[in-house]
Amino acid sequence: MLNIYFTNYYNNNGTSLLKRCVLLCVLFIGFSAFSQTTPKVITKVDTTSIKIGEQIQFTVTVEADTTAQVIFPEGQTFSPLETVEAFATDTTRKNDRMTLQKIYALTQFDSGSYKIPAQRIEINGEGFLTDSTRIVNVANIAVDTLAQRMYDIKPLMEVEKNNSRLWKIILFVLLGLLVIGGLVYWFFFRKKQLSEEEKVALLPPYDRALLELKNLEKSKYLIQDEYKEYYSELTGIVRSYLEEDVNVSALESTTDELITKLELLRDAGELKIDDETLQQFKRILQTADLVKFAKSKPDTSVAENDRQSIEQIVHKTHDALPEPTVEELMEQEEYKEELEKKQQKKKIIYASVAVLGALFIALGVSTTYYGFTYVKDTILGHPSKELLEGDWVSSSYGYPPISLETPRVLKRQETKLTPEMKANIKDLQMFMYRSEKGFFSVGTTSTTLTQEVEPEFNKSIEAFIKNLEKQGAKNIITKQEEFTTVTGVKGIKVFGSGDFPVPGSEELVDGKYSILLFGAKGLQQQIIINWLEDDTYAQEIADRILGSVEVKTEL
The missing domain is CATH 2.60.40.10 (Immunoglobulins)
Structure with missing residues (x-):
């Protein structure tokens, strides 16, 4: 029943429905077109x-x-x-x-x-x-020349060179020397805090022996039944003392050999000691031998008495030594002074070797990382390297402006147009920088023609080559290609090499050049760069300048 209703409705009203759909589409399209009106x-x-x-x-x-x-x-x-x-x-x-x-x-x-x-x-x-x-x-603003005097244009004002980079280098060098000096002082000249063992070792033999005997008295060898260690240290103290103060080889001698040597010194008058002291010393040494080699164990009181006896023997031996003569004392002072000089000299040698070693290591690392030529030029200096790593200047020159980045500001060059040139050239603006120490130079030229004609680049290139030959250049090689700036302005790049004269000299050097030419009707612009062929720093400068060029070709 429902299907029959829709079929009849469509047959009776089909035409009206179709008209309505078409009308809606037209309205929709019109509305869309209106909403997307062209800006x-x-x-x-x-x-x-x-x-x-x-x-x-x-x-x-x-x-x-x-x-x-x-x-x-x-x-x-x-x-x-x-x-x-x-x-x-x-x-x-x-x-x-x-x-x-x-x-x-x-x-x-x-x-x-x-x-x-x-x-x-x-x-x-x-x-x-x-x-x-x-x-x-x-x-122009009207100027009353009658009431107001006219003055000449002031010349360019020379500005002092910025030495900030030089001061940075000096500061880094001073900091490096300060660090090296601090290390040398810390390791070679600083008075180190001595340990207790070092302080004891620096004492005279007599004072050191008495101090060590006092320390032995405070030890726990006897309490812990360590008699062998006790007597080994006791005899070692007295033997070291005799070897240093009495000048007798006591450490490597047996008991009998040591006593015999002391008796010989006594008989020669070099050691004023009585026979009873020698016999007492011999008995203590024999007791020590029995303890160390036969595992004998004397009473604690005997061990204490032996230590006291050794202390007395040290006193008596020290008193028995003859007083040194004036010559001996002087020899000792000279010896001490000579020893101090040798030690001081040794310290200076060590410090010099350390500084030179640090410098050689720094040079080696720098040479490996940067290359020998770069390190040499950094230390000895190179005019092009200083230009490359200095503060660059971005500026515009002439009209229409030629914008580029250069290591130094280009200075305006005074040019006078001849009558023949004035027939074709309305205005000529030149700016240039030339390195005083190197062959590097960069310049710009903006030429406004008297007539709005297309510039003839080929004639400009021929004139440039002829001018070089007139100045004495030889073997000039020329290449040409299209050049496009970052903003899309197209021009011509002429580049090559040759033997060029050094300003103020008849000498010829191997050099390179690059020329950029731009222009429009009534206008021509040029950028010229010269540098030595084997100067890698100047090559980097030229590439950086060429990559920064921007020009306006509309008057």
């Missing part, structure tokens, strides 16, 4: 005539959908006019449309007529260019 870009300036240094306001208005993504140009994009300030974007919305307004404050400090270049507005990834036919007239 509009409108520009205007508040004035087209200003004085030098005054500002104009360049307004860009964009009308687009509220969903559109709009990107305005930033930076110095109005050359030859200079952008003073880019104000914040003002946005207004109405229904599904929005209006964006961007204001730029522009100025110029040279009189003349200037065309505002077209600006690219990016909307949803598509570029829209503004009108570039607006001309801005910049007028």
